[in-house]
Amino acid sequence: xxxxxxxxxxxxxxxxxxxxxxxxxxxxxxxxxxxxxxxxxxxxxxxxxxxxxxxxxxxxxxxxxxxxxxxxxxxxxxxxxxxxxxxxxxxxxxxxxxxxxxxxxxxxxxxxxxxxxxxxxxxxxxxxxxxxxxxxxxxxxxxxxxxxxxxx
Amino acid sequence: xxxxxxxxxxxxxxxxxxxxxxxxxxxxxxxxxxxxxxxxxxxxxxxxxxxxxxxxxxxxxxxxxxxxxxxxxxxxxxxxxxxxxxxxxxxxxxxxxxxxxxxxxxxxxxxxxxxxxxxxxxxxxxxxxxxxxxxxxxxxxxxxxxxxxxxxxxxxxxxxxxxxxxxxxxxxxxxxxxxxxxxxxxxxxxxxxxxxxxxxxxxxxxxxxxxxxxxxxxxxxxxxxxxxxxxxxxxxxxxxxxxxxxxxxxxxxxxxxxxxxxxxxxxxxxxxxxxxxxxxxxxxxxxxxxxxxxxxxxxxxxxxxxxxxxxxxxxxxxxxxxxxxxxxxxxxxxxxxxxxxxxxxxxxxxxxxxxxxxxxxxxxxxxxxxxxxxxxxxxxxxxxxxxxxxxxxxxxxxxxxxxxxxxxxxxxxxxxxxxxxxxxxxxxxxxxxxxxxxxxxxxxxxxxxxxxxxxxxxxxxxxxxxxxxxxxxxxxxxxxxxxxxxxxxxxxxxxxxxxxxxxxxxxxxxxxxxxxxxxxxxxxxxxxxxxxxxxxxxxxxxxxxxxxxxxxxxxxxxxxxxxxxxxxxxxxxxxxxxxxxxxxxxxxxxxxxxxxxxxxxxxxxxxxxxxxxxxxxxxxxxxxxxxxxxxxxxxxxxxxxxxxxxxxxxxxxxxxxxxxxxxxxxxxxxxxxxxxxxxxxxxxxxxxxxxxxxxxxxxxxxxxxxxx
Numbered sequence: 001x002x003x004x005x006x007x008x009x010x011x012x013x014x015x016x017x018x019x020x021x022x023x024x025x026x027x028x029x030x031x032x033x034x035x036x037x038x039x040x041x042x043x044x045x046x047x048x049x050x051x052x053x054x055x056x057x058x059x060x061x062x063x064x065x066x067x068x069x070x071x072x073x074x075x076x077x078x079x080x081x082x083x084x085x086x087x088x089x090x091x092x093x094x095x096x097x098x099x100x101x102x103x104x105x106x107x108x109x110x111x112x113x114x115x116x117x118x119x120x121x122x123x124x125x126x127x128x129x130x131x132x133x134x135x136x137x138x139x140x141x142x143x144x145x146x147x148x149x150x151x152x
Numbered sequence: 153x154x155x156x157x158x159x160x161x162x163x164x165x166x167x168x169x170x171x172x173x174x175x176x177x178x179x180x181x182x183x184x185x186x187x188x189x190x191x192x193x194x195x196x197x198x199x200x201x202x203x204x205x206x207x208x209x210x211x212x213x214x215x216x217x218x219x220x221x222x223x224x225x226x227x228x229x230x231x232x233x234x235x236x237x238x239x240x241x242x243x244x245x246x247x248x249x250x251x252x253x254x255x256x257x258x259x260x261x262x263x264x265x266x267x268x269x270x271x272x273x274x275x276x277x278x279x280x281x282x283x284x285x286x287x288x289x290x291x292x293x294x295x296x297x298x299x300x301x302x303x304x305x306x307x308x309x310x311x312x313x314x315x316x317x318x319x320x321x322x323x324x325x326x327x328x329x330x331x332x333x334x335x336x337x338x339x340x341x342x343x344x345x346x347x348x349x350x351x352x353x354x355x356x357x358x359x360x361x362x363x364x365x366x367x368x369x370x371x372x373x374x375x376x377x378x379x380x381x382x383x384x385x386x387x388x389x390x391x392x393x394x395x396x397x398x399x400x401x402x403x404x405x406x407x408x409x410x411x412x413x414x415x416x417x418x419x420x421x422x423x424x425x426x427x428x429x430x431x432x433x434x435x436x437x438x439x440x441x442x443x444x445x446x447x448x449x450x451x452x453x454x455x456x457x458x459x460x461x462x463x464x465x466x467x468x469x470x471x472x473x474x475x476x477x478x479x480x481x482x483x484x485x486x487x488x489x490x491x492x493x494x495x496x497x498x499x500x501x502x503x504x505x506x507x508x509x510x511x512x513x514x515x516x517x518x519x520x521x522x523x524x525x526x527x528x529x530x531x532x533x534x535x536x537x538x539x540x541x542x543x544x545x546x547x548x549x550x551x552x553x554x555x556x557x558x559x560x561x562x563x564x565x566x567x568x569x570x571x572x573x574x575x576x577x578x579x580x581x582x583x584x585x586x587x588x589x590x591x592x593x594x595x596x597x598x599x600x601x602x603x604x605x606x607x608x609x610x611x612x613x614x615x616x617x618x619x620x621x622x623x624x625x626x627x628x629x630x631x632x633x634x635x636x637x638x639x640x641x642x643x644x645x646x647x648x649x650x651x652x653x654x655x656x657x658x659x660x661x662x663x664x665x666x667x668x669x670x671x672x673x674x675x676x677x678x679x680x681x682x683x684x685x686x687x688x689x690x691x692x693x694x695x696x697x698x699x700x701x702x703x704x705x706x707x708x709x710x711x712x713x714x715x716x717x718x719x720x721x722x723x724x725x726x727x728x729x730x731x732x733x734x735x736x737x738x739x740x741x742x743x744x745x746x747x748x749x750x751x752x753x754x755x756x757x758x759x760x761x762x763x764x765x766x767x768x769x770x771x772x773x774x775x776x777x778x779x780x781x782x783x784x785x786x787x788x789x790x791x792x793x794x795x796x797x798x799x800x801x802x803x804x805x806x807x808x809x810x811x812x813x814x815x816x817x818x819x820x821x822x823x824x825x826x827x828x829x830x831x832x833x834x835x836x837x838x839x840x841x842x843x844x845x846x847x848x849x850x851x852x853x854x855x856x857x858x859x860x
Contacts (some may be wrong), residue, residue: 002757022442032385034376040793042793044797075376077378078375084371088374088375091370092366095367095370095372095759098230099372099506100230100544104374112503132800133800134505135503135505135771137770140766140807143800
């Protein structure tokens with residue numbers, strides 16, 4: 001076990017875990033930030049998506065020992081001072097979630113997409129979002145919510 | 153419009169049980185030291201001054217400031233129940249939705265009833281809405297009646313002169329009005345009315361039902377707040393993983409427990425013997441989920457794999473083809489067009505995004521407390537308290553509570569300490585209760601007049617599969633004995649209907665094409681001519697027409713594009729789907745659009761209802777197109793999403809949903825399931841229209857769809 005100091009949502013955090021512990025489980029168990037979800041553990045479903053230095057990454061595939069000084073942003077860190085981002089608000093208003101389990105990962109991927117392409121086409125959305133599975137298949141509303149947020 | 157919906161009578165809340173419930177919820181008779189998520193706790197969270205609240209029953213608490221707390225009693229698995237049941241209460245309570253805060257109730261049969269207060273407290277069979285529609289409306293109406301009585305007594309006027317709107321009682325003649333919050337003290341002294349005779353709103357006064365109300369948990373979901381079973385955190389909690397034999401029925405003989413106990417963070421490793429609801433396996437308990445999972449991966453277990461170790465899908469298919477061949481073909485008239493075809497579909501997984509998990513604690517007072525994402529909390533055998541956590545998908549998988557029993561069996565070793573059991577994805581697939589495979593050996597004929605004159609279906613199931621044909625009475629189905637497999641199966645969204653109707657609605661399409669008629673008109677003629685008793689043929693014809701009209705049925709399409717239609721009556725819902733596809737000459741499929749016509753009676757929450765139909769359609773498409781679980785050496789060969797790749801956004805069609813308008817005086821039927829069964833045959837029928845290629849084996853992702 002070793003001590004790691006990482007930056008999560010602008011705050012410095014210290015954790016004592018095994019070096020091979022995925023960032024996913026550090027967030028969920030050590031830091032009690034459970035918004036980032038476990039779905040497959042092999043980077044195929046996208047439920048665990050976080051931002052590492054602004055890029056959408058699979059936290060189940062990121063070992064704590066590889067995080068270093070990178071800035072980690074999780075679903076808990078999107079809203080500032082209790083104000084939802086345009087995407088979070090669109091997700092609520094369009095009523096995207098069914099079971100809702102994958103939606104944190106979807107939002108992290110969508111947030112990275114809009115940072116890169118503020119007015120994405122359907123093809124841009126398909127390309128950026130196809131790594132995120134939704135078992136309830138809320139894809140039509142995910143598209144609608146991204147367009148809604150992009151229009152703001 | 154519908155005439156006579158085939159809905160079962162809703163269970164009613166009788167006065168005696170209502171009063172009992174009231175006494176429980178009022179606090180005076182609550183068991184001490186038994187903290188529940190009930191209306192009293194909800195009220196305290198909302199207003200901070202629960203004593204001054206009006207708590208007419210186990211579901212409602214109105215604070216002096218007019219804010220309303222409502223308990224949603226059934227599990228939320230993505231079907232929208234946590235929002236729609238409180239909408240029913242709010243409608244007849246006559247409060248505006250923005251004054252309502254919703255709380256998830258614990259499993260509590262005494263308060264929320266299985267037989268007396270609404271439907272069962274589970275998420276099963278698309279039954280949550282139908283079984284609770286009238287009871288929940290009455291719960292709201294009873295409270296409203298007491299508030300009206302309180303106002304009338306305050307003003308000294310007859311109750312009949314008082315009306316309500318948006319949480320306020322009005323006396324038109326005098327212009328007096330009092331908010332519900334101002335009436336709490338007086339209303340709390342009154343006797344609840346008879347639930348059987350309490351008046352519900354007229355259709356014209358309905359304000360909330362049928363509108364788009366977004367999910368009450370959305371703000372928490374989009375900010376990552378804890379809601380799901382897997383999110384449960386309790387003080388001092390330990391984390392467990394549980395390894396079972398990869399072959400169902402197998403048991404552990406020995407394991408390298410001493411070695412595993414020395415791994416980082418591991419608190420204990422032990423063999424759990426088989427018991428009621430628990431299969432034998434090896435438990436690893438650690439201080440974190442990761443330490444439990446990684447230690448469990450280092451287990452070396454000697455298994456007695458048991459009797460099923462040589463089972464395989466290949467062998468089941470060989471047996472099925474032999475059983476199908478044994479069916480006798482009837483003789484048809486010489487001028488008939490005779491068709492025969494074999495359809496088959498494989499096992500599939502539930503693949504809920506949230507793997508199975510549960511938290512259990514054996515407490516010092518001898519009671520057992522459980523937190524579980526579960527469709528049927530009553531299946532948590534031996535638990536005194538079950539906190540119903542939001543489920544990351546259900547699809548029937550969480551009707552079985554064996555993962556709760558496992559968590560309890562493990563936690564029993566750690567008295568006073570909560571233990572959370574989390575299955576890995578691989579364990580979730582490997583220990584699934586599969587949607588069973590089956591084969592249909594059809595022959596059928598169309599007469600010279602273009603009408604069906606014969607339909608014989610020899611149905612060959614694997615163990616666990618069933619087929620409740622109800623499409624039309626003249627279809628003859630003979631079921632062969634089930635192929636013994638030893639593979640565990642369970643309910644999977646639209647059990648029995650989810651793939652059998654793909655087979656029947658596809659073969660029906662074959663006959664429709666053989667008739668030379670328009671295949672939609674062929675179906676309407678069939679529905680008109682058959683003496684259907686299982687459902688209302690007029691309602692079915694209406695959704696077929698609705699889907700066809702909305703999709704632009706009959707428009708001219710070039711080769712490589714096509715439309716297909718299918719209709720099914722599943723879980724008492726009428727759904728027709730038109731699919732439109734494009735297939736390139738080299739066989740690449742795009743599903744462009746799916747259009748649903750739906751009749752389930754009155755729509756409770758338009759947003760959630762649309763979501764369920766969209767999701768059901770997409771689930772049907774995803775499963776038929778892409779998914780199978782293959783058994784080899786007695787176990788599924790696919791272990792994770794890399795080999796079981798659900799539909800993704802780049803494959804998702806545009807979806808359109810159209811509802812037949814319903815009558816709010818009649819309980820609707822449910823929507824979790826009925827939109828799934830017609831999706832796959834609609835798409836496969838569209839592929840045939842586009843290419844002339846008939847899909848008879850699922851999944852069809854590897855089917856050669858090239859055309860020239």
